[in-house]
Amino acid sequence: MGQGKRMNPIIPNKKSGNLFILSGPSGVGKTTLREALQKKIPGLRFSVSWTTRSQRPGEIMDQDYRFVSKKQFEHKIKADGFLEWAKVHNEYYGTPWLPIKRWLHKGSDVLLDIDIQGARKVKKRIPQALIIFILPPSKQELKKRLIHRETESRTKIQIRLKNAETELQAVKHCDFVMVNQEISFSVEALETIIKAARFRVKNRF
Amino acid sequence: MGQGKRMNPIIPNKKSGNLFILSGPSGVGKTTLREALQKKIPGLRFSVSWTTRSQRPGEIMDQDYRFVSKKQFEHKIKADGFLEWAKVHNEYYGTPWLPIKRWLHKGSDVLLDIDIQGARKVKKRIPQALIIFILPPSKQELKKRLIHRETESRTKIQIRLKNAETELQAVKHCDFVMVNQEISFSVEALETIIKAARFRVKNRF
Numbered sequence: 353m354g355q356g357k358r359m360n361p362i363i364p365n366k367k368s369g370n371l372f373i374l375s376g377p378s379g380v381g382k383t384t385l386r387e388a389l390q391k392k393i394p395g396l397r398f399s400v401s402w403t404t405r406s407q408r409p410g411e412i413m414d415q416d417y418r419f420v421s422k423k424q425f426e427h428k429i430k431a432d433g434f435l436e437w438a439k440v441h442n443e444y445y446g447t448p449w450l451p452i453k454r455w456l457h458k459g460s461d462v463l464l465d466i467d468i469q470g471a472r473k474v475k476k477r478i479p480q481a482l483i484i485f486i487l488p489p490s491k492q493e494l495k496k497r498l499i500h501r502e503t504e505s506r507t508k509i510q511i512r513l514k515n516a517e518t519e520l521q522a523v524k525h526c527d528f529v530m531v532n533q534e535i536s537f538s539v540e541a542l543e544t545i546i547k548a549a550r551f552r553v554k555n556r557f
Numbered sequence: 558m559g560q561g562k563r564m565n566p567i568i569p570n571k572k573s574g575n576l577f578i579l580s581g582p583s584g585v586g587k588t589t590l591r592e593a594l595q596k597k598i599p600g601l602r603f604s605v606s607w608t609t610r611s612q613r614p615g616e617i618m619d620q621d622y623r624f625v626s627k628k629q630f631e632h633k634i635k636a637d638g639f640l641e642w643a644k645v646h647n648e649y650y651g652t653p654w655l656p657i658k659r660w661l662h663k664g665s666d667v668l669l670d671i672d673i674q675g676a677r678k679v680k681k682r683i684p685q686a687l688i689i690f691i692l693p694p695s696k697q698e699l700k701k702r703l704i705h706r707e708t709e710s711r712t713k714i715q716i717r718l719k720n721a722e723t724e725l726q727a728v729k730h731c732d733f734v735m736v737n738q739e740i741s742f743s744v745e746a747l748e749t750i751i752k753a754a755r756f757r758v759k760n761r762f
Binding site: 551 | 644689690728729730731732733734735746749752753754756758759
């Protein structure tokens, strides 16, 4: 667009980025999707959550999560440093607010990977945020993926499966929903949603 | 997706199509965009409006518009056959409801090309409809396109330009907005919006 005469003052010169929340049951493939998306959309920022849960083999500090102590986490809660936080499976999970705020104001799109309760809390604070719910192709498939992960005890897997069923009821609170059957298809669908959102009228924060 | 075991009853087996309304000032290029879109997205249905205005050279009956008499138009108004209708530039324009309803229920995406007043009327009746507003790169460019069209008198062009300025204020009532600078880019953007909308949770009619 030319820098000179502009017909309308309606489109702001500087648009804020969009905030996307990838949500869905554990084991549905959110991490894989997010990593593939970041490769396809270079400008997309990913907010790393804080957690007090133990680091799984292969997980990288400050990439998968910022792994912190309960004391550190509670200190940040008191300082009002989280966009949302919660105790899930008896561990703390939280989304730090400051980096997200900075990215959005600079015009970058930001992706969060948080559970549906957290997603709804964020949406309450930032109504323009878009929640994308990822569904497993089937319950059997989800169980297989959780067992295949082999990083958790049978009891933990049972808890996660039970939570997953409750989580599925949350689709109605989401903006978008897709079944993660074929990863390449899901990534393409997510890319489409992120690109389309750039033309929304109400994406100002 | 497999026909067999399905984890959730949340995603309906049969989803309704989405209704898109292409709006924006006369001469902004909506017809060109729509025709290019229909070539790119074969399943996309285009609702042909009824009008009492005179047929321009090159326009095809039942493709650009259904050109009807004032009497025919008023008869259909009485029969409640329009999704919306209006008198613009002293001529009737209306969107017949029945074909659209049928397409949406069959799961087809439907595109309308109507002015912003009509678009807002449709949105009131069908809140899930998505209004996409097309902006000209500049006022100068819009004038040039209208004059280039050479099918209307100077007075009519002046009326259209004046209406265009009022229409621009309508962006805030729209869901999406884009500047039609480069046609290929605009078509791609529209395609992205249409495809992304298929993953919306609330697109049921």
